[in-house]
Structures are given as structure tokens and as C-alpha cells.
Amino acid sequence: MPRKREVVAFQGEEGAFSQEAVRQMLGSALKVLPCPRFEDVFQALQRGQATAGAVPIENTLHGSVHENYDLLLQYDLTIAAETKVRIVHNLIAAPGTTFADVRNVRSHPVALNQCLRFFSRNPQLERVPFYDTAGSVKALMAERPPHSAAIASAVAAERYGGRILRRSIEDDRRNFTRFFLLRRREEAPPLRHRAREGKEWKTSLVFATRNTPGALFRCLSAFALRDLNMTKIESRPLRGRPWEYLFYLDFLGHVEDERCRNALNHLGELADLLRVLGCYPKGD
Amino acid sequence: MPRKREVVAFQGEEGAFSQEAVRQMLGSALKVLPCPRFEDVFQALQRGQATAGAVPIENTLHGSVHENYDLLLQYDLTIAAETKVRIVHNLIAAPGTTFADVRNVRSHPVALNQCLRFFSRNPQLERVPFYDTAGSVKALMAERPPHSAAIASAVAAERYGGRILRRSIEDDRRNFTRFFLLRRREEAPPLRHRAREGKEWKTSLVFATRNTPGALFRCLSAFALRDLNMTKIESRPLRGRPWEYLFYLDFLGHVEDERCRNALNHLGELADLLRVLGCYPKGD
Numbered sequence: 001m002p003r004k005r006e007v008v009a010f011q012g013e014e015g016a017f018s019q020e021a022v023r024q025m026l027g028s029a030l031k032v033l034p035c036p037r038f039e040d041v042f043q044a045l046q047r048g049q050a051t052a053g054a055v056p057i058e059n060t061l062h063g064s065v066h067e068n069y070d071l072l073l074q075y076d077l078t079i080a081a082e083t084k085v086r087i088v089h090n091l092i093a094a095p096g097t098t099f100a101d102v103r104n105v106r107s108h109p110v111a112l113n114q115c116l117r118f119f120s121r122n123p124q125l126e127r128v129p130f131y132d133t134a135g136s137v138k139a140l141m142a143e144r145p146p147h148s149a150a151i152a153s154a155v156a157a158e159r160y161g162g163r164i165l166r167r168s169i170e171d172d173r174r175n176f177t178r179f180f181l182l183r184r185r186e187e188a189p190p191l192r193h194r195a196r197e198g199k200e201w202k203t204s205l206v207f208a209t210r211n212t213p214g215a216l217f218r219c220l221s222a223f224a225l226r227d228l229n230m231t232k233i234e235s236r237p238l239r240g241r242p243w244e245y246l247f248y249l250d251f252l253g254h255v256e257d258e259r260c261r262n263a264l265n266h267l268g269e270l271a272d273l274l275r276v277l278g279c280y281p282k283g284d
Numbered sequence: 285m286p287r288k289r290e291v292v293a294f295q296g297e298e299g300a301f302s303q304e305a306v307r308q309m310l311g312s313a314l315k316v317l318p319c320p321r322f323e324d325v326f327q328a329l330q331r332g333q334a335t336a337g338a339v340p341i342e343n344t345l346h347g348s349v350h351e352n353y354d355l356l357l358q359y360d361l362t363i364a365a366e367t368k369v370r371i372v373h374n375l376i377a378a379p380g381t382t383f384a385d386v387r388n389v390r391s392h393p394v395a396l397n398q399c400l401r402f403f404s405r406n407p408q409l410e411r412v413p414f415y416d417t418a419g420s421v422k423a424l425m426a427e428r429p430p431h432s433a434a435i436a437s438a439v440a441a442e443r444y445g446g447r448i449l450r451r452s453i454e455d456d457r458r459n460f461t462r463f464f465l466l467r468r469r470e471e472a473p474p475l476r477h478r479a480r481e482g483k484e485w486k487t488s489l490v491f492a493t494r495n496t497p498g499a500l501f502r503c504l505s506a507f508a509l510r511d512l513n514m515t516k517i518e519s520r521p522l523r524g525r526p527w528e529y530l531f532y533l534d535f536l537g538h539v540e541d542e543r544c545r546n547a548l549n550h551l552g553e554l555a556d557l558l559r560v561l562g563c564y565p566k567g568d
Binding site for chain 2: 037058060061062063064065066067108109110113116127129130131132211212213214216217218220221223224227228229230231232233234235237
């Protein structure tokens with residue numbers, strides 16, 4: 001349930017896939033605050049211009065968004081929720097434009113490249129690179145160039161009044177992005193007051209160890225010896241410190257459960273750095 | 285040392301960062317085969333149109349390139365070398381154009397977004413999205429539009445005869461991409477014949493386990509109990525099989541050393557799938 005006067009920051013134009021993530025996590029009865037860069041989302045939240053922020057953290061084709069992990073370490077916020085958004089690309093045009101009218105298609109090059117089979121089947125369509133997917137629909141509706149269409153999310157079509165000419169034209173349907181909803185620590189509802197019945201919980205953390213043989217193995221014993229199930233582990237070399245590694249780890253469990261508390265205490269003994277990024281209901 | 289008639293495939297236009305990786309691994313006395321998609325690189329190699337291929341596998345800001353890990357599992361090739369390329373963005377123009385002449389700058393949106401501080405300091409410059417970094421230099425030199433520049437690698441400037449007006453304008457100097465050099469298995473020199481003195485070796489593999497508590501911990505014991513040092517571990521959920529995970533793992537060691545052989549046999553007992561992707565000299 002969104003609270004009163006919820007303002008949610010995300011990177012990109014209105015209609016970006018981040019906004020779809022916001023809708024999945026909080027509904028649409030809220031104000032959005034589109035930001036140019038990921039760091040602007042963190043800043044808007046820290047400065048109180050937003051009550052929450054949504055950032056992508058990993059994609060099934062492109063891997064983890066290290067920039068947002070770095071920002072999570074830099075800013076003292078907490079993860080309040082997670083969700084996965086399937087990246088569905090649609091061909092969108094201004095009302096009145098038919099598929100037969102379209103000669104050029106604008107979108108972000110990454111989106112254009114994710115629809116190569118569609119363009120092979122429709123060689124009459126020229127691809128025009130644009131800044132951002134939702135922004136390509138916004139510009140299309142403002143300028144109304146003849147023979148043009150854009151590729152973006154259904155949310156972008158709806159936001160700017162575009163018409164979807166072809167749905168789901170992406171090559172790969174296994175393209176999902178996982179998003180975190182962030183809040184200021186003091187404003188996230190105290191965990192012990194949240195309803196926990198019937199829900200699985202997930203905890204995300206970052207830790208560092210020196211890269212000596214067996215160091216990670218010892219750290220993971222904190223979870224394995226307590227039968228806690230990990231859902232993500234990823235190493236990342238620390239630049240400039242060639243023998244040190246950061247690890248991103250998610251496990252199923254609630255930080256206030258005794259087993260989890262003990263595991264975190266145990267990991268704290270073994271790791272050089274440990275930071276819990278958040279504890280939140282497991283998303284679908 | 286490149287062999288006779290080496291033809292190396294990579295994704296992107298000539299002058300792409302992949303070509304810089306090729307140069308670091310094999311020098312420049314060779315033919316290159318630019319390809320539109322990553323899969324085209326694997327196909328060119330499999331069909332014998334190329335003797336080697338270079339693909340990005342992870343980036344310090346953007347994470348692992350899962351698409352190329354998937355292709356490594358799909359095609360029966362082997363990793364013969366690795367290298368890291370620092371992603372340095374340069375402002376490039378046609379000879380005769382000075383910095384004061386430039387009014388618009390074209391490049392791939394990801395590259396434009398990695399130079400935001402440069403654009404803040406130079407508000408007279410308009411950003412124009414383009415398909416690809418090296419391609420933006422190629423087009424610039426073909427069309428010679430007045431007042432235009434591009435952002436790309438030094439290799440692209442050299443390849444197309446552009447002049448570098450400003451070097452290293454990227455915001456973040458910690459932007460590195462790791463590349464693999466791929467060869468057909470039967471053509472990679474037999475490991476036992478390679479000089480191994482004074483070199484550290486790395487082995488890359490993929491394995492899968494069911495996601496039961498402790499499953500990964502048991503798998504990692506194969507390395508920890510033999511004091512083998514891992515340099516990468518990353519989990520990836522298998523789509524459609526919610527309780528199974530793929531793991532990418534690199535460790536320091538040569539597959540023909542007894543300790544490594546034993547570790548791989550041990551891991552083979554514990555994992556549901558195990559595939560060694562290659563054994564190659566550790567890059568810088």
C-alpha cells in the first residue's frame with residue numbers, strides 16, 4: 001500500500017521500465033520523480049525530495065548493475081522491496097499512423113538490438129538510435145513526424161498517448177530486470193512490526209574478504225552450517241586492491257530470526273567488511 | 285605470437301574496444317572480421333571463417349555479459365587467452381576541425397552517458413545518439429558534417445583517420461572490460477606443449493547445482509580443501525527452473541596439475557553439470 005504523498009524517484013523518462021517496477025511494487029496512485037542519473041535517485045531520496053526510489057540491480061542478459069551496488073554502499077539507504085520486470089518491447093506510433101505507414105523506428109540502441117528478428121522480417125524499417133526508450137515515444141508524440149514509430153514499454157505508450165502497433169517484438173523473452181525499492185532507513189517500517197506470516201523474506205548484503213584460498217568458503221560456512229539458502233552470490237574484484245574482493249550475497253531469511261542473526265554475527269567475525277543492505281519480502 | 289593467416293572475429297565496427305583487446309592479445313599483424321552480433325563471432329569461428337574470436341565477458345561497471353556465457357555453453361569452443369581493456373573515451377573530429385568548432389557530439393548513448401562531467405563543463409555541445417562508438421567516427425569521416433565530433437576509442441581514431449581533440453573524457457577511470465580470446469578446441473595448442481614456466485594459469489568453468497542449502501558450499505569445498513584460489517564466482521538463476529542455478533567460476537591453476545585435476549573430479553561428483561570453458565595464462 002502506498003502511503004500518503006508517496007514520491008518515487010527513478011532513472012529515465014516517465015514510462016521507463018523503472019516506472020513499471022514502481023507500479024508493480026507500489027501501484028500507480030503516487031507521484032513519480034524521473035531523474036537523469038542513478039545517483040540522482042539516491043540523492044533525491046537522501047535529501048527528502050522523494051520518499052522512495054526504484055533502481056535496477058541485475059538483468060538476466062546483462063548481469064548486475066555494479067554502479068547501483070556501489071551507490072548502495074555509498075548512501076545509507078535500505079532495500080524495502082524487490083520485483084522483476086519482464087522487458088517487453090512494443091512498436092508504438094501516434095494515433096492515425098498504421099503499421100504500413102511506418103518507415104523508421106527510433107529507440108535506444110540496446111532496445112533496437114534486442115528486436116533484430118523483427119527488423120529482419122521487416123526490412124522496410126530503418127532503425128534510428130535515440131537516447132532512451134520512453135523518451136523516444138515522448139519525442140514522437142511531441143513532433144509527430146510522418147512514417148515514424150518508437151520502441152518502448154506499454155507504460156510509455158500509455159503515458160504519452162501512443163498506440164501500440166505490434167506487441168512484444170523482442171527477440172528474447174527471457175529478458176528480465178530485477179529492481180530494488182529503496183527508502184531512508186529511519187522511514188522503512190520497523191521490521192518487527194511488519195506482517196511476516198505467510199511471506200518468505202530475503203536479506204541482501206555485501207561483504208569483503210582478502211583473496212586467500214578458502215576465505216570465501218569459510219564465510220559461506222556461516223550460512224551452510226545453519227541450512228540457510230542463498231539465492232545470489234557474486235564476487236567483484238576491488239580495483240586498486242588486487243587481492244581483495246567484494247561479494248554480493250542474498251539469502252532467504254529474516255534478519256530478526258535467530259538463525260539469521262547468528263549467521264550474520266558469524267560472517268561478521270570472518271569478513272573484513274559486512275553491510276546488510278536490506279531485508280524485504282521475496283518478490284515473484 | 286599470431287600465427288600465419290590469423291583472422292580474428294569480434295562484435296562491432298572496426299575500431300571497437302574489442303579490437304583493442306585483440307591487439308593486446310595477438311598484436312596487429314592480422315586480419316579482423318567485424319560482426320554485427322556476438323553470436324556471429326561464435327558462428328564465424330565454428331564455420332572456419334575466423335581462426336579466433338574476441339568477446340567481452342565482464343565489465344567493472346556493468347557486470348557479466350551473460351549472453352556470451354550462454355554462447356560459450358552453446359558452442360564447443362575454448363578460451364585461449366584473456367585481457368582487460370580500460371574503456372577510454374576520446375573526443376574525435378575530422379582533421380581541420382578544432383575544439384572551438386564543435387557543436388554536436390555523436391556516440392553510443394552508453395558512451396555519451398559515461399562522459400557527463402565533460403558535457404557539464406562544455407554546455408555548448410549537443411549530444412547526438414548513434415549506433416556504436418567506432419561507427420560514429422566512421423560516419424563522421426565519411427560525411428564530414430561541419431561542427432561535429434564523435435566519442436570513441438583511440439583505435440577508432442587511428443583506423444578512420446580522425447584527430448583526437450580531447451583524450452580520456454570519461455567520468456570514471458575504473459571502467460574496464462575483460463575479454464576472452466576464443467579458438468576451436470582442436471586448434472588451441474595442446475596445453476602440455478605450452479610453455480608454463482613463470483606464468484600463472486587460470487581455469488574458467490561453469491557448473492550447475494540444485495538450490496538446496498549448502499549445495500554451493502559443498503561444491504566450493506573441492507577448491508577450498510585443496511587450497512586453490514578462486515578469482516571469480518557468480519550465480520545465475522536458471523530461467524524456468526526456479527530452484528536450479530548456474531555458477532561461473534574462475535580459479536588460479538592449470539587443468540593438468542594434479543591438484544586441479546582432483547578438484548575438477550571432486551566438483552564433477554557434486555555438481556549436476558560441469559563444463560570447463562578453458563585454461564589460459566592469467567592476464568594483467
